[in-house]
Amino acid sequence: MNIRSLTRGDGVVIGAAVLLFIASFLDLTGGPDCSGPYAKFCEAQDYSSSNAWDALSTLMSMYLAGVIGAAIVVISRALPQPRKVAGLDLGQFGVALTIFAAWTAFWTIIDANSAGAGLIIGLIAALILAAGAVAGPLVPALQPALIGAPKPQAAPYGAGPNPGYGYPGAQQQAGGGYGYPGSQQQPQAGQTHGQQVPAEATAGGAAGATPAAGTAPEFAPFWFAVPVARPLYGEDGSPSPIAELAPGTWYLAVEQRGQALIAQTQDGRRGVLQDTTGIQRG
Numbered sequence: 001m002n003i004r005s006l007t008r009g010d011g012v013v014i015g016a017a018v019l020l021f022i023a024s025f026l027d028l029t030g031g032p033d034c035s036g037p038y039a040k041f042c043e044a045q046d047y048s049s050s051n052a053w054d055a056l057s058t059l060m061s062m063y064l065a066g067v068i069g070a071a072i073v074v075i076s077r078a079l080p081q082p083r084k085v086a087g088l089d090l091g092q093f094g095v096a097l098t099i100f101a102a103w104t105a106f107w108t109i110i111d112a113n114s115a116g117a118g119l120i121i122g123l124i125a126a127l128i129l130a131a132g133a134v135a136g137p138l139v140p141a142l143q144p145a146l147i148g149a150p151k152p153q154a155a156p157y158g159a160g161p162n163p164g165y166g167y168p169g170a171q172q173q174a175g176g177g178y179g180y181p182g183s184q185q186q187p188q189a190g191q192t193h194g195q196q197v198p199a200e201a202t203a204g205g206a207a208g209a210t211p212a213a214g215t216a217p218e219f220a221p222f223w224f225a226v227p228v229a230r231p232l233y234g235e236d237g238s239p240s241p242i243a244e245l246a247p248g249t250w251y252l253a254v255e256q257r258g259q260a261l262i263a264q265t266q267d268g269r270r271g272v273l274q275d276t277t278g279i280q281r282g
Contacts, residue, residue: 005229005244006146009136010074013098016129017070020101023125024052024063026118051118062104066126069097073133080244095133102130145228145247223250223282224261232263232271242271250282 028050052059072094076083083090105126109119136142225248231241243265245251254270255262261273 005078005246006074007077007136007143008146009132009139009142010077011146012132012142013070013073013129013136016125016132017067020063020066020070020122020125020129023118023122024059026051026121027116028052028055028058028118029112029116030114052122058104058108062101062108062122062126065097065104066101066129069094069101069133070129072097073136077136081241095130098126098130098133102126219256221252221254224253224263224279225250225282226273227278227280230273230275232265232269232273234271235262243269245273 052063073091076089076091076094079090085093088096102123105119105123109115109123112119132142226245228247230245232243232245233239234242245263245265249266251266252264253261254264257272259276261276262270263273264270
């Protein structure tokens with residue numbers, strides 16, 4: 001679960017759920033009119049206030065349904081891969097619960113003779129909760145990340161202590177393979193350690209290494225970080241993501257396909273990063 005993938009829309013959902021939970025402890029109905037000739041009548045009656053926890057049907061269908069729906073929405077958007085319940089995505093199931101809570105709150109307050117603070121604030125919170133759950137993925141203003149990603153620090157290749165795989169400064173083992181910073185080239189067969197290479201061969205090799213005019217340069221693997229969480233799709237073209245690239249972590253780009261990159265995660269999985277806008281090269 002990656003909390004950095006949560007958006008401002010998810011923040012609205014969380015805030016509305018907290019407000020809805022607080023409203024469940026407030027009075028459901030308003031107090032009677034005890035002014036004028038009704039004063040003596042009110043003194044003879046016991047008007048003890050009640051909240052949603054005294055009415056199980058209202059508590060479950062309005063307040064807890066909204067809070068549980070908000071929790072499902074937030075958890076589903078923080079998961080790297082979507083989960084399904086009864087054929088529906090977990091997020092869609094949570095959105096349906098929030099809409100049901102708002103629907104129940106509306107008709108409950110319509111049916112109440114004297115609505116108290118618990119019903120009024122509960123209705124407002126339920127409406128905001130349902131709106132945030134539905135509009136979060138659709139409204140651009142609600143799509144930026146809720147928690148800003150820390151800016152990764154690019155270190156020189158091979159500098160400093162070994163921080164492990166996944167960072168540009170990581171020292172790789174000998175023979176780490178093509179594309180890894182700090183990998184040593186093995187001497188060619190027949191060349192002993194310390195043997196000088198003839199100047200003619202060096203010049204000829206340098207000239208031969210120069211790409212011909214008009215040809216595209218070879219792709220050089222590089223390290224990069226993403227500004228926001230982005231899905232990594234399989235190389236077979238499947239629509240379901242196989243992993244999620246999180247901000248603040250370095251990944252290795254091993255190949256380029258048009259505007260997309262073939263990226264490798266820390267656990268060795270490879271996939272296609274379709275959205276490469278705003279990435280930071282290491």
